[in-house]
Amino acid sequence: MIENLIEFCARNRLIVFLLVFGAATAGLWAMKNTPIDALPDLSDTQVIIYASWAGRSPDLVEDQITYPIVSALLSAPNVTVVRGLSDFGSSYVYVLFKEGTDIYWARSRVLEYMNQLSGKLPDGVAPQLGPDATAVGWVFQYALVDESGQQSLASLRSFQDWYLRYWLAAVDGVAEVASVGGFVRQYQINLDPTKVLAYKLNLNEILDKIRMSNLDVGGRVMEFSGVEYMIRGRGYIESTADIEKIAVGVNAHGTPILLRDVASVRLGPDMRRGLAELNGQGETVGGVVIMRFGEDAMEVINRVKAKIKEIEPSLA
Numbered sequence: 001m002i003e004n005l006i007e008f009c010a011r012n013r014l015i016v017f018l019l020v021f022g023a024a025t026a027g028l029w030a031m032k033n034t035p036i037d038a039l040p041d042l043s044d045t046q047v048i049i050y051a052s053w054a055g056r057s058p059d060l061v062e063d064q065i066t067y068p069i070v071s072a073l074l075s076a077p078n079v080t081v082v083r084g085l086s087d088f089g090s091s092y093v094y095v096l097f098k099e100g101t102d103i104y105w106a107r108s109r110v111l112e113y114m115n116q117l118s119g120k121l122p123d124g125v126a127p128q129l130g131p132d133a134t135a136v137g138w139v140f141q142y143a144l145v146d147e148s149g150q151q152s153l154a155s156l157r158s159f160q161d162w163y164l165r166y167w168l169a170a171v172d173g174v175a176e177v178a179s180v181g182g183f184v185r186q187y188q189i190n191l192d193p194t195k196v197l198a199y200k201l202n203l204n205e206i207l208d209k210i211r212m213s214n215l216d217v218g219g220r221v222m223e224f225s226g227v228e229y230m231i232r233g234r235g236y237i238e239s240t241a242d243i244e245k246i247a248v249g250v251n252a253h254g255t256p257i258l259l260r261d262v263a264s265v266r267l268g269p270d271m272r273r274g275l276a277e278l279n280g281q282g283e284t285v286g287g288v289v290i291m292r293f294g295e296d297a298m299e300v301i302n303r304v305k306a307k308i309k310e311i312e313p314s315l316a
Contacts (some may be wrong), residue, residue, distance in 0.1 A: 005067050037297045039136045044080070045097040048130030053122060054089045062086035064122050069093045069114070076113050078106070091127075094292040103132055103293045133290045139297045140289035140304050143181075143278050144315075154269060156285040157182030163314075165287055173300040177291040181276025182285035183269035184312045187243060195262040199249060206248045210259070214236070233307035240265045 009016045009094050051065050066084040073082050081096040097106045107129060114127060121127070130135075144156045144164075149157075157179065165177040191206070219231030237243055244260035251257055259265065279282040293298045 018110060021258060025067060032302040035296045035298070041134055041136050041293075043134045044099060045101040045103050046134065047097075047103075047106050048315065049091075049095070049110065049114070049127050050130060051091040051121075051125050053091070053125050056089055058086045058088055061089065061091050062142060065091040065127075068117055071115050072116050076109050077244070078109075087124045090137075107132065110175040131290055132293050133175040134293055137175065137291040137293070138288055139291045140301050141286060142289075142308070143276070143284045143286035145278065145284060152158060152181040153181070153283055154185050154284060160285050160287055163169060164311075166286070167311050168289060168304060171300070171303045173292050173295040174289055175301060176290040178288045178290065180274075180286050180288060181283060185267060187240065187265065187271045188264050188268045189236070189243065189259070189263050191263045199251065199257050199262060201249050201257070201262065206259070206262075207250045208242070210246055213264060238282050240267055273292055 013060050036238070051068060051069070053061055053065060056064075063286075064082070070093055072083045073079060073093070078098045078101050079095060081094075083094040085094075095106070097108055097145040107137045110129065117127075131151055132300040144160060146156060156234070158177050159183070165179060168174060168177045183195040189210070191203070196202075196206070200258070213235060214237045215235050217233040217235065220231065221228045222232055223229070231236045244267045245259065248259050248262065276284050276286050278286075289304055291297055291302075
């Protein structure tokens with residue numbers, strides 16, 4: 001058989017040359033286009049549903065949120081497994097579909113079946129889908145380091161949350177950019193129970209007045225000398241002083257009771273459940289780039305690096 005093969009190759013050199021050239025071309029194409037990934041994505045098609053119900057215990061979250069969501073999705077087409085996880089104030093539901101199911105078709109079916117829960121969940125609970133990514137979509141991580149020492153962890157986290165994460169989220173192939181580390185700034189109002197009781201106020205009234213005082217409202221148009229003027233009320237809170245001046249009630253003489261009379265207002269950090277540390281040098285702020293389902297990890301990483309290079313002047 002080997003003699004016949006050698007004789008065929010000797011007599012048909014053009015055919016052999018074409019076959020070798022074609023195989024070499026196919027090999028070069030495969031070498032250039034084959035995805036390079038340290039952890040190939042072999043996971044099932046999965047859709048994650050998250051819902052928050054602050055301050056509630058896991059058993060209550062399980063009964064009121066997780067169980068209804070799981071029950072509604074059990075009959076969805078091509079679903080193989082539905083897993084629910086209830087935590088303190090949070091509910092997670094993992095829906096796994098049959099192999100080969102299109103991720104966006106699966107997400108559409110989940111949204112369709114979630115519509116059946118309208119009015120059946122507690123007030124204020126709005127379930128939302130997780131990013132269109134997989135468990136191995138963590139492809140890039142970065143840290144913000146202030147070598148000048150002029151920026152605090154709070155300011156770095158604010159820059160990450162309000163600017164950098166959105167710049168990177170716009171990169172093709174990126175599903176989500178998650179922030180880690182630092183301090184999330186928030187306005188903190190600490191009520192004095194003794195003063196609240198003395199002024200005969202209650203917590204719900206104070207909360208309603210604060211919400212009503214953080215709002216822009218529009219008015220009608222007024223015309224003077226042939227010129228129209230748009231009227232609007234600007235009421236968004238911009239500082240702690242604005243919060244302190246909010247009227248939460250009136251006393252017996254009709255004098256407004258300001259929030260600063262019954263509480264102290266400050267700008268402080270949100271409660272943290274963890275931190276980010278870099279090379280033993282202390283705390284830092286960073287982000288995790290999650291790749292979209294079905295994308296090439298190396299290409300997404302190169303795009304993210306190119307975007308960081310593009311916005312580098314803004315990071316100085």
